[in-house]
Amino acid sequence: xxxxxxxxxxxxxxxxxxxxxxxxxxxxxxxxxxxxxxxxxxxxxxxxxxxxxxxxxxxxxxxxxxxxxxxxxxxxxxxxxxxxxxxxxxxxxxxxxxxxxxxxxxxxxxxxxxxxxxxxxxxxxxxxxxxxxxxxxxxxxxxxxxxxxxxxxxxxxxxxxxxxxxxxxxxxxxxxxxxxxxxxxxxxxxxxxxxxxxxxxxxxxxxxxxxxxxxxxxxxxxxxxxxxxxxxxxxxxxxxxxxxxxxxxxxxxxxxxxxxxxxxxxxxxxxxxxxxxxxxxxxxxxxxxxxxxxxxxx
Numbered sequence: 001x002x003x004x005x006x007x008x009x010x011x012x013x014x015x016x017x018x019x020x021x022x023x024x025x026x027x028x029x030x031x032x033x034x035x036x037x038x039x040x041x042x043x044x045x046x047x048x049x050x051x052x053x054x055x056x057x058x059x060x061x062x063x064x065x066x067x068x069x070x071x072x073x074x075x076x077x078x079x080x081x082x083x084x085x086x087x088x089x090x091x092x093x094x095x096x097x098x099x100x101x102x103x104x105x106x107x108x109x110x111x112x113x114x115x116x117x118x119x120x121x122x123x124x125x126x127x128x129x130x131x132x133x134x135x136x137x138x139x140x141x142x143x144x145x146x147x148x149x150x151x152x153x154x155x156x157x158x159x160x161x162x163x164x165x166x167x168x169x170x171x172x173x174x175x176x177x178x179x180x181x182x183x184x185x186x187x188x189x190x191x192x193x194x195x196x197x198x199x200x201x202x203x204x205x206x207x208x209x210x211x212x213x214x215x216x217x218x219x220x221x222x223x224x225x226x227x228x229x230x231x232x233x234x235x236x237x238x239x240x241x242x243x244x245x246x247x248x249x250x251x252x253x254x255x256x257x258x259x260x261x262x263x264x265x266x267x268x269x270x271x272x273x274x275x276x277x278x279x280x281x282x283x284x285x286x287x288x289x290x291x292x293x294x295x296x297x298x
Contacts, residue, residue, distance in 0.1 A: 001204075002027065004055035006038050006046070006088075007062030011156035012102065015193035016061055023201050027053050031062070038062065040084040041076065050091040057200055058092055059100040060085055063132070067106070070127040071259040081131035086138030093144035098203055100196055103212075105152040105184065107133040110263025113183070117269045118150075118212045126260035136212070147199055148212040149192065152266045153226075156189035157294040164295065166227045167234055170243045180224035180250035184266030185216045188287035199277055209276055214268035217284035224250045229285060233292050 001024035007013040008028035020026045029038030029049065036052065037045030040062050050058065064070055064080035085101060092099040108116050109123030124130045139146050155161040163186075169176055195215055203209050221229070228248055235241045253262060270281055 001025070001057065002053065002055045003057045003059060004050065004053045005029065005059045005061065006040070007060065008038075010061055011154060011159050011189040012192050013061035014158055015156065015189045016059060016196060019190075019193035019197040020059065020200075023197055024057065027055065040080040043079070043084045043087045046084055047087050047091050050088065050095070050097075054095060055097055057098045057100065058088055059196065059200075060088060061102060063102065064128070067126060067128045068259040070131070074127045074131075077127055077131045078134065081128070082134035082138055085135040086142065089139040089142035089144045089146065092146070093142045097144070098200065099139065099144050099146040100200060101135070101139055101146060101148050102192070103136050103148050103150040104129065104132050105150060105263060105266040105268060107136070107150070108263055108265070110265045112265055113267070114265075115267035115269035116214065116265070118214060118272055125263060128260060129263075145203070145207055145210045147203060147210065149196065149199075149215045150212065150268065151187045151192060151215045152184045152268060153186040154189055154192070155186055155288070155291060157291045162186075162223070162226065163230045163288065163292065166230050167239070167295075170231045170234065170241050171239070173243055175247045175249065176227065176243050177249040177251045177255065178224040178227045179253050179256060180222045181252050182262055182264050182266065183220050183222055185218070185220050185268070185284040186226060186288055187216050187284075188291060191217065191282070191287055195273075195277075195279060198279065202277055213273040213276070214270050215273055216268045216270055216281070217287060218281050219283045219285070220267055221284065222250075224248065226288075229288065230292065233289060234296065237292075237296055239296060
């Protein structure tokens with residue numbers, strides 16, 4: 001089985017290069033690849049890559065994820081998040097390939113406190129959210145066999161992330177202020193990649209699983225709770241932390257105005273994923289602790 005992976009250099013794409021190896025031959029490409037076009041600003045070039053590789057599975061881990069920057073470059077974000085994924089989906093439909101695609105909690109308006117289900121009403125608050133929702137719509141309209149994983153608060157040991165930023169600041173400052181009115185669950189890129197491989201293996205035998213799924217660890221927290229956990233872990237591991245435990249101030253979103261509005265409720269109901277694929281999802285702290293252990297070298 002041949003798997004064409006777009007976005008190999010991203011956090012999720014890097015982990016996918018590992019997790020997909022046991023189920024097929026992986027052809028990984030990125031925006032700067034020379035053998036094949038992986039540049040999502042060039043839909044025609046990307047489709048030509050599909051025609052040359054003729055994969056059994058297309059995994060799209062490429063996207064415009066700079067949420068604030070998207071507000072000032074909406075057309076570019078639309079191309080990367082919707083136009084090209086839509087073209088990929090049509091190519092998948094023509095060739096009979098499966099398409100694996102990743103979406104986001106940003107397609108919802110963030111209201112309420114109830115976890116979002118796959119069929120909950122959408123209402124994106126930002127260009128990023130709107131373009132990701134349009135990408136989903138185009139994929140479904142293509143008629144291709146597909147899996148769409150919606151997730152939130154993605155992190156990885158590789159590259160920058162919120163936890164690493166908090167660790168750096170905690171070693172430099174005596175006081176920190178962190179938002180405490182946005183709720184969700186940090187999702188590790190390694191967990192997403194492993195669940196992708198499992199779901200794709202299942203899909204080969206059960207094509208009826210085609211559809212949209214919410215993917216997130218168990219439990220919930222806020223950015224303040226996330227930061228507090230990270231700093232506490234580092235302190236216990238012997239990292240020289242400057243900020244005191246009671247000096248991490250909880251503040252509302254309004255304290256940090258940004259070009260793109262963030263959803264307050266990023267909770268995702270994962271029942272459909274768990275029941276369809278028979279998976280057990282760990283508590284969010286499990287993955288974060290594993291990532292921190294790797295980052296800290298302890």
